[in-house]
Amino acid sequence: MNLRIRDEVKQAIEEGKPVIALESTIISHGMPYPQNVQTALQVEKIVREHGGIPATIGIIDGTGVVGMSEAEIEEFGKRGMSIPKVSRRDLPVIMATGSWGATTVATTMILAALGGVEFFVTGGIGGVHRGAELTFDVSADLEELARTNVTVICAGAKAILDLPKTLEVLETKGVPVLGYQTAELPAFYTRTSGLKVDYALKDAKEAAAVIRAKRDLGLDGGVLITNPIPEEYSMDPEAINKVIDEAIREMDEKGIKGKECTPFLLARIAEITGGESLNSNIRLVFNNAAVGTEIAKEYFRK
């Protein structure tokens, strides 16, 4: 198989240590250079400080890499959007043609599972886009959560998506949506969305117990843990929602569709807010790295 697992990661998996997968689309398509590289390296550091082993995942020359080097992360950050964004349907083509590829939540889950990694920390997942009743734009991330056995720790989903519809699809697909110390679904830049999660988790221990129960039952698929952005970095909901509406209007005017939607909206929102949203984005990923590693540690505690 076209898979390269860093030795340290391989050994950690064999020893039942908490390995944390990290995605590469957030680097190449989710943030500008050089903040993308600085963030990716800092996230790896936070995972280590909490006692985990980071494994940043991407595709290099057609090989799925589980545990990229610092130089490789730097290269993903520099090349940015010129690297193809790879979801499930793209994966075989990118591998067969020996290309580079930035892995989304869906493909990071696929490669993590192939490599034996059970936990994955990111910022936000893809979901049902606004207007999906006409465009049918539903991220393949949701289908992946339905079938692949990886726990994803995120800060909810951005209001660029239709959050109620996203929750409905996750329910249909049997994906538990759990709030980390909150009963409300966080909306990425904000701690609140007005929507309830399925269950609130008290702590990392309870999270680990739920994941274990799902595995023991043989129920395939992911577990989604939504962890709200820290209060001090959260944005004013009304202000950020106005910006999101404006960015979506521009996207529609420009006729941007399909896989270009999410990267366009992220970049436009960062531009309009003068970098404030980028800072929030970075901070929430740091927070997810800390919480995600604590949960993985509990899960692997003997």
Ligand code: PSU
């Ligand atoms: N949401 C974010 N930041 C991101 C993404 C989503 O807040 O970087 C990326 C992730 O890689 C996610 C992908 O898996 O966008 C979803 O894209 P699409 O909607 O085209 O499936």
Ligand code: MN
């Ligand atoms: Mn889409």
